[in-house]
Amino acid sequence: MKKRLLSAVAAALALAATGAWADANQDSLDEYREMLADGNPSELWEMSGEELWTTARGPKNASLEKCDLGMGPGVVKGAYAQMPRYFKDTGKVQDLESRLMTCMDTLQGIAPDNFIKGKWGQDEMEKMEQIVAYVVGQSNGAKVKVNMSHPEMKRMYQLGEEAFFYRAGPMDFSCATCHGDDGKRIRMQGLPNLTKHEGAAAGWTTWPAYRVSNGQFWTMQHRLNDCYRQQRFPEPIYGSEVTQALSVYMAAKANGAKMATPGIKR
Numbered sequence: 001m002k003k004r005l006l007s008a009v010a011a012a013l014a015l016a017a018t019g020a021w022a023d024a025n026q027d028s029l030d031e032y033r034e035m036l037a038d039g040n041p042s043e044l045w046e047m048s049g050e051e052l053w054t055t056a057r058g059p060k061n062a063s064l065e066k067c068d069l070g071m072g073p074g075v076v077k078g079a080y081a082q083m084p085r086y087f088k089d090t091g092k093v094q095d096l097e098s099r100l101m102t103c104m105d106t107l108q109g110i111a112p113d114n115f116i117k118g119k120w121g122q123d124e125m126e127k128m129e130q131i132v133a134y135v136v137g138q139s140n141g142a143k144v145k146v147n148m149s150h151p152e153m154k155r156m157y158q159l160g161e162e163a164f165f166y167r168a169g170p171m172d173f174s175c176a177t178c179h180g181d182d183g184k185r186i187r188m189q190g191l192p193n194l195t196k197h198e199g200a201a202a203g204w205t206t207w208p209a210y211r212v213s214n215g216q217f218w219t220m221q222h223r224l225n226d227c228y229r230q231q232r233f234p235e236p237i238y239g240s241e242v243t244q245a246l247s248v249y250m251a252a253k254a255n256g257a258k259m260a261t262p263g264i265k266r
Contacts, residue, residue: 042133042210042262045217049134052127058108067103069096069135080139081259084248086150093156095247097221098239100131116238120222129208132219136208136261143258144205146251153248156241160249163242164194173231175246179203189266200253206263213266220247 053064053076069079070087084095090102097115104110114124121129148154167174178184179194193199208219218226224243225235236243 040210040262040264041215042137042208042217042264045130045133045210046137046262047134049130049132052131053134058104058110060107060109062107062109064100064103064107064131066107067100069099076135076138078139078142080136080261081142082145082147084153084156084244084251085147086152093150093152093244093248095220095244096132096135097128097219098244100128100135101239112239118238121216129217129219129222132208133217133262136259139259140261141258143256144201144251144254146248146255148252148255153252156245156248157252159241160245160247163246164249169232171232173233175227175231177231194250194253197253197255197257200250201257204250204254205257205259206261206265208261209263209265211265217262218265 056063066073068074068087068089069076070082070085071077071079080096083099084093086093087099087102092098094102101112101115105112110124115128118125146153148157164175165180167177174180176195178186178191179199182193182196182199184191184193192202194203207223208217209223210216211218221238221243224246225238228235
């Protein structure tokens with residue numbers, strides 16, 4: 001474990017040191033991603049998340065080992081590949097992070113406000129990111145298999161599609177402005193067309209991910225919130241319906257693709 005940890009740290013430092021050069025050349029960027037494939041710094045978050053999953057915490061002094069992510073209490077293997085999904089106990093469609101909030105609240109007594117009012121990378125939010133890294137890592141290599149049969153899943157897909165194409169704000173942007181056509185790029189970075197299976201697969205299956213540019217692990221909620229920030233929209237409330245609806249839209253488009261989480265991004 002120590003060797004893996006040191007390898008991940010060394011890889012992160014190497015990429016950060018050469019980041020400016022890699023930004024200037026897409027081929028070089030892809031090459032560095034391949035070099036880091038066996039030492040993705042996300043491993044640090046995964047290891048911490050695995051420990052947190054089995055650690056008794058919160059006012060109820062309980063672990064998350066009875067958390068049901070849709071495949072039965074405590075089952076983590078392959079669970080993320082089938083999310084978001086409809087949960088009978090809450091009567092809602094939930095993505096991974098909102099489902100973990102439910103588990104932390106009911107099992108451990110850790111209130112949702114810790115996340116809704118929290119800050120990325122701090123306190124309970126930092127722990128959430130670590131647990132997310134652990135869970136998504138357990139679906140690496142599994143095929144996306146999001147069940148769209150429930151009426152609520154269909155409603156959320158429609159809401160997600162509407163949100164994806166909704167233009168507003170001072171720059172009249174939408175998600176589709178960057179991710180609705182083929183061949184678009186920003187700062188040498190290719191922008192997948194999320195309206196097509198291939199693009200949605202490339203985007204959905206590689207998030208959550210480690211961001212080299214700021215040395216942080218980003219969850220999907222964090223990624224979507226930052227997209228809204230870049231559009232100059234107000235950032236959604238953590239766990240809000242719109243972010244989950246966008247996740248349903250992308251995941252459904254990506255159905256059948258192979259998960260490659262956690263990913264590594266510029």
